Amino acid sequence: MTSSKKPDKYYAILEGALRVFAEHGYHRSQVSKIAKEAGVADGTIYLYFKRKEDILTSLFREKLGELVDKFNAGLDEKMTAREALQKVCCIHFSELENNLPLAYVTQIELRQSDLELRKEIGLAVKPYIVLIENILKKGVHDGSFRSNLDVKLVRLLLFGAMDEVVTSWLISGQKYSLSAQAPAAIEFFMNGLTG
Amino acid sequence: MTSSKKPDKYYAILEGALRVFAEHGYHRSQVSKIAKEAGVADGTIYLYFKRKEDILTSLFREKLGELVDKFNAGLDEKMTAREALQKVCCIHFSELENNLPLAYVTQIELRQSDLELRKEIGLAVKPYIVLIENILKKGVHDGSFRSNLDVKLVRLLLFGAMDEVVTSWLISGQKYSLSAQAPAAIEFFMNGLTG
Amino acid sequence: MTSSKKPDKYYAILEGALRVFAEHGYHRSQVSKIAKEAGVADGTIYLYFKRKEDILTSLFREKLGELVDKFNAGLDEKMTAREALQKVCCIHFSELENNLPLAYVTQIELRQSDLELRKEIGLAVKPYIVLIENILKKGVHDGSFRSNLDVKLVRLLLFGAMDEVVTSWLISGQKYSLSAQAPAAIEFFMNGLTG
Amino acid sequence: MTSSKKPDKYYAILEGALRVFAEHGYHRSQVSKIAKEAGVADGTIYLYFKRKEDILTSLFREKLGELVDKFNAGLDEKMTAREALQKVCCIHFSELENNLPLAYVTQIELRQSDLELRKEIGLAVKPYIVLIENILKKGVHDGSFRSNLDVKLVRLLLFGAMDEVVTSWLISGQKYSLSAQAPAAIEFFMNGLTG
DNA sequence: CATGAATGAGAATTCATTCAT
């Protein structure tokens, strides 16, 4: 047993679910279809997940964890805050652009949840939000961002702005390049409408 | 299309649905519960709406129409682009802060829909997005915003940023004032992180 | 609406359930089979019964109520306690002998229940037990039974004795006449082993 | 058939099942729970029992065998029929009163079976019924009981009467002493209502 | 003999929708 504590079937089911959710949407994805896609029996799902909803949240947790890992891997202590934020935005757009099923699940399926589930999802997003916050703090500290920045608010503004761009691109049918939006978005983040 | 075409029961059902959706979430709201809340028989619902989903989209269309009306009423040709955007942001936050059921439905329930429905919802949001776009264009035109602004992208950034702030406030349990976030948000929109 | 408060379908479902339970046993009787037997849709069952188990208890309550009615109809204030008890025993045996599905359900199916349900069933049997008790009291009062009779205990002994005879007859495959056992049973009730 | 044929795990499983059945009831007792209680793997159960139902019947056979052994041990050739019957009734009540899990299983759980199983159980009860019958025959033979006794019927009456008293005591929550009922029961058995 | 992960058949229940009144 290596550092990854979960058995192979756990991941097989998640990957199956990712594909099925992306194609049919959460509510239209029967557990039996996920099982078939994962190559396991229906009952096996319940050895690894307490209920159908758990597949959704686990999927999100795992995938978002991977994303945060990629963000961390792409960042560097020596980067300026501005460079770090550029990197985050580029990774955010390019990762979802290059993994359409993941994009569907994060932007569409995972929002199909009630308040309770949204709170759980909020927890999973937290590390990413915190990552953004830390970049903001660093920028404020080294003087590259303004000193009166409300970091708690601005981290939401940044996340929400990027998130909406992704969703809009997805719903539009991916008719244009998502990652190509990064420079203009970053320019807006840095200088706003007037600068 | 005038607003007076629809009979009273149409609106009674929508208001009932708003309350029920806000309390239980879309997927947990039975049609019969909406009917009871609206004071009509179950079958009556189907005289006004083709299916349950139609209630959701109609609700959204109506409510968002009201919001856009309020935006339009709050704006004035003589305002500067900056003033207009300030107004939009303040209305966006205060309207949802003062109408919690509406906030639940727009931020949580309406997202509980698959891709098909999301496209429809996108259409309903369009007028608001366009409204923002027009303000941006005006600002670019009169020189108060930068000339190289990518208005198609920035309108999404603005909408997404505001939207995320509202959702976050809602999920957090409305522990703070939403409308109090407006000045700092606008400051960010105008000057970005560096200005 | 006459004195019987329940709609026809309520009884149709109970009669269907009686037949299906008798043939397959409670645990092997699917709700859908009961529905088909009753000539209603599956969902209709749930308009009249909260859950499958409710059909079983309601069936028991109704049928035992009918039996108690028959006991009461068969009894007469002017009867001696001995005559009343004879009557009770004869009715007990003949009613079940002449209604085999009912006998199956009361003697076999209804026992297939856990402690919780058994308590509920106990409540339904109570009126019958009380009826026996009243006869005993009367007999003690008028001197035809011994004065030191522990009526609370003896009512159980009588019920249990008759009940076992019925069950045994049923399990044996009804190879002999059940009602023919009544005289000897009554003789035992009256005079015991020694008299 | 000696009693030492079965390996330890056979009995470990039965004892585990006794505890689990007593706490949760037969239908709510998962095989895996019995396995855990017995300290064996799920699959091991199937090395000793063909199916879940077999655990129930085996349990009953074993436990009833023990009871019959105790009856036999408590009886004595030199006893009168009356004394023997007294003894049987006292043992019947006291054994179950002093072994609550056993009482639950015999009075409640074992009844949760369909006709087929009930017949098997009937076979297991047979030795006890025969034991009672033999006492009756002896009594008739030595003149202490009436000569016209229908022993086939009366053995059922006696068993059913005692059985009902036990079940009633159990369902009531054991609020009173079960064994204290023996004298009055025996008095009834001997002299009936009138004597 | 023993294990326990994997299986997959099986059934109760819900609820959007219809339609006879």
Place this chain on the structure above:
DNA sequence: CATGAATGAATTCTCATTCAT
């Protein structure tokens, strides 16, 4: 127009049983 009783399709989850190790 309005009703609400009736419908029945649809799906999650459980758990007895198996079998490769």
